[in-house]
Amino acid sequence: MLTIIPEEREGKGSAIQTAFKSIRADYAIMVDGDDTYPIEMATEMTRLLKNYDVVIGSRLKGTIEPGAMTKLNVVGNVLLSLLAWALFGAHISDVCTGFWAYRSDAIRRLELTARGFEIEADMFAECARNGLRIAEIPIIYRARQESPAKLSSYRDGLRIGAFLFGKWYLYRGGYLRRAPAAEEEVAARVVRPVVSPVAPRAEEGRPIVVPVPVLVEAREAFARDDDQHATKTLFDAAVTSLAAVAHVHLAPHMTHWEKSRAVESVLQDDDTREALRRVTMAYERANFAGRTLAESQRESALSAFASLRGHFSGEGERT
Numbered sequence: 615m616l617t618i619i620p621e622e623r624e625g626k627g628s629a630i631q632t633a634f635k636s637i638r639a640d641y642a643i644m645v646d647g648d649d650t651y652p653i654e655m656a657t658e659m660t661r662l663l664k665n666y667d668v669v670i671g672s673r674l675k676g677t678i679e680p681g682a683m684t685k686l687n688v689v690g691n692v693l694l695s696l697l698a699w700a701l702f703g704a705h706i707s708d709v710c711t712g713f714w715a716y717r718s719d720a721i722r723r724l725e726l727t728a729r730g731f732e733i734e735a736d737m738f739a740e741c742a743r744n745g746l747r748i749a750e751i752p753i754i755y756r757a758r759q760e761s762p763a764k765l766s767s768y769r770d771g772l773r774i775g776a777f778l779f780g781k782w783y784l785y786r787g788g789y790l791r792r793a794p795a796a797e798e799e800v801a802a803r804v805v806r807p808v809v810s811p812v813a814p815r816a817e818e819g820r821p822i823v824v825p826v827p828v829l830v831e832a833r834e835a836f837a838r839d840d841d842q843h844a845t846k847t848l849f850d851a852a853v854t855s856l857a858a859v860a861h862v863h864l865a866p867h868m869t870h871w872e873k874s875r876a877v878e879s880v881l882q883d884d885d886t887r888e889a890l891r892r893v894t895m896a897y898e899r900a901n902f903a904g905r906t907l908a909e910s911q912r913e914s915a916l917s918a919f920a921s922l923r924g925h926f927s928g929e930g931e932r933t
Contacts, residue, residue, distance in 0.1 A: 627731075637933070668748045670715075674707050676753040708750075778838055832845075849870065857873070874890060
């Protein structure tokens with residue numbers, strides 16, 4: 615069945631964002647509609663999604679047919695891919711490819727903002743930021759048969775490079791500028807794990823760790839529109855407590871998404887993983903993207919944390 619989704623906003627990125635919000639399947643294939651990409655490779659890409667979160671069809675690892683791409687475009691794509699790799703620490707050979715395959719849970723973790731041809735760079739930056747596992751397969755890239763390409767080698771190449779730097783600044787540069795002492799001080803005050811005398815025992819006989827109550831503090835922070843403090847309170851409590859229960863070591867130098875990914879990797883229940891992701895995404899929106907959360911997003915973060923409390927103790931946290 616073919617479904618056409620109308621999009622009033624201009625730009626490739628706008629169209630993809632709207633399409634992603636409509637996906638209900640387990641897997642999704644995104645491919646440019648100009649017949650330059652071998653859609654028959656979608657079967658192989660879907661097979662790889664059993665072990666990876668994202669799969670891309672790499673033109674630069676495969677074959678580029680004569681006339682499909684100029685030498686200048688090849689060089690530009692290589693340089694942009696190297697830049698993306700250097701900034702985000704995740705390898706990719708073709709950051710501007712228009713052939714992507716996703717698991718649906720991976721799509722839900724993407725916070726895309728690009729409206730135009732920077733969308734592929736945006737998707738890669740979000741994949742790297744969330745620690746998603748990326749696989750690549752070589753493809754044959756064909757020449758366009760009808761209309762000329764809309765992409766401008768110089769203008770759009772510079773725009774994509776600038777976008778990558780902007781993403782890096784928000785999610786890396788902005789985070790690294792925070793004072794370590796302040797981070798530890800807030801974490802110690804908000805989280806401070808304690809052992810409940812009535813908590814059930816873990817299998818090996820250790821008491822399960824429960825966090826100091828944080829929902830009241832988070833609600834009060836939301837009430838005064840301090841989204842940064844509220845979401846950090848929830849994130850620190852969730853990650854630290856789940857890590858303690860699961861015996862996951864969180865090193866001081868780890869970024870917040872590395873901590874979340876480390877804890878998530880040992881969780882067995884899909885609902886628990888999804889709740890942790892919701893808390894993490896709210897934290898990222900408020901503290902790194904600098905966004906003011908909508909009331910629904912605040913309630914989503916609070917309810918996600920509330921659903922995690924049963925993993926901290928037998929009865930959950932009372933507030």
